[in-house]
Amino acid sequence: GAGVSQSPSNKVTEKGKDVELRCDPISGHTALYWYRQSLGQGLEFLIYFQGNSAPDKSGLPSDRFSAERTGGSVSTLTIQRTQQEDSAVYLCASSLAQTALGTDTQYFGPGTRLTVL
Amino acid sequence: RKEVEQDPGPFNVPEGATVAFNCTYSNSASQSFFWYRQDCRKEPKLLMSVYSSGNEDGRFTAQLNRASQYISLLIRDSKLSDSATYLCVVGPRFSNYQLIWGAGTKLIIKP
Numbered sequence: 341g342a343g344v345s346q347s348p349s350n351k352v353t354e355k356g357k358d359v360e361l362r363c364d365p366i367s368g369h370t371a372l373y374w375y376r377q378s379l380g381q382g383l384e385f386l387i388y389f390q391g392n393s394a395p396d397k398s399g400l401p402s403d404r405f406s407a408e409r410t411g412g413s414v415s416t417l418t419i420q421r422t423q424q425e426d427s428a429v430y431l432c433a434s435s436l437a438q439t440a441l442g443t444d445t446q447y448f449g450p451g452t453r454l455t456v457l
Numbered sequence: 458r459k460e461v462e463q464d465p466g467p468f469n470v471p472e473g474a475t476v477a478f479n480c481t482y483s484n485s486a487s488q489s490f491f492w493y494r495q496d497c498r499k500e501p502k503l504l505m506s507v508y509s510s511g512n513e514d515g516r517f518t519a520q521l522n523r524a525s526q527y528i529s530l531l532i533r534d535s536k537l538s539d540s541a542t543y544l545c546v547v548g549p550r551f552s553n554y555q556l557i558w559g560a561g562t563k564l565i566i567k568p
Contacts, residue, residue, distance in 0.1 A: 375558075382461065382544065382558035383501070396555075431500060446556075448500035 342366070344449035346432050352455045353422055361417040361452045365434030373435075373446060374407055374417050376428040383431065389415065422456045429453050460484060460557045461547050467563040470535055477531040478562045480545030489548030490521055490528050494541045495561060501544055504530075532564075540566045 345364040353359050365372050374386040385399040389409040400406070404422075409415040419426055433446040463480045470476045482490075490507035505512065507519040507528050518531040528547075532539055545559035 380465070380560060382560040383556075384558075385555055388555070399555075445503050448502070450500050 344432055344434050344447055346430075346449035346452050348452055349450060350453045350455075352457065354457050355424060356421055358418065358420045359422055359454065361419075361430050361432075361454070363415045363417070363432030363434075363449060365413065365415070365432070366447055367413075369434035369436055369447075370412065371435045371444075371446075372409055372415050373433040374415070375431045375433065377431060377451075378428045386417070386430075419454075422454075424456050427454055427456045459559075461545055461559040463543075463545050463559040463562045465560060465562060467565050469565050469567060472535060472537055472566050472568050474535055475531065475533045476535055476564065477529055478543065478564075479527045479529045480547075480559050480562075481525075481527045482545075482547045482557070483526070484547070484557075485523075485526060487526075487547045489556075490519075491546040491548075491556075492517075492519060492528075492530050493544040493546055493558075495544055496541050504543070535566045537566050537568060540564060 344366055347362045351359055370391045372389040375383040376386060377383050387400055387407045388396040404420045407415060407417045429451040431451045432449045435444045435446045460483050468476055492504040493501040494504045495501040505514050505519050507521050509521055511520045516533045520529045530543060542561040542563045544561045547557045
């Protein structure tokens with residue numbers, strides 16, 4: 341079946357502009373995650389959505405970052421007034437749900453490569 | 458000190474050889490452990506979970522050492538297609554989704 345999709349695949353923007361990144365999770369997956377990965381670094385957790393629960397926004401680096409998930413499916417990550425340090429690959433992942441034994445498998449989208457000039 | 462540390466490599470290994478690398482974690486309360494594989498400019502994909510007793514999946518063997526707080530990945534009979542970055546991932550608490558990701562170990566298999 342279809343995997344996680346993200347758009348755009350690449351985004352170049354000027355400092356100070358707003359950007360929107362989109363994620364389409366795997367159908368039926370109730371959990372959705374946003375991460376970012378800077379060059380040569382591990383993944384940095386940003387935000388987590390689970391079903392209809394309030395999202396965990398504890399990883400968002402500043403109030404310029406926000407995310408929504410509409411209808412329990414598609415999610416949009418918005419970065420306002422972009423800065424050069426926001427340049428990274430933004431990855432979205434989805435999973436079925438947490439299991440009693442711990443985290444379940446996360447399936448990643450191909451990412452959006454954001455470059456802020 | 459980083460919560461999850463890995464040797465960035467690269468490990469340059471001839472095809473057919475055995476290679477192993479470790480990952481150390483700082484939170485002794487960690488409960489879940491994984492190895493993910495990430496190809497160049499691609500998304501991470503789950504390679505295998507790591508269980509307390511150790512586990513094997515074909516040519517890949519994962520081990521957990523709670524006393525010394527590290528996990529290991531061993532690849533036998535390495536193939537050119539094993540070339541990738543291997544990410545160590547640790548779950549800080551039981552049933553917690555906030556995984557801590559290592560920066561990865563780059564592996565290059567040479568013909």
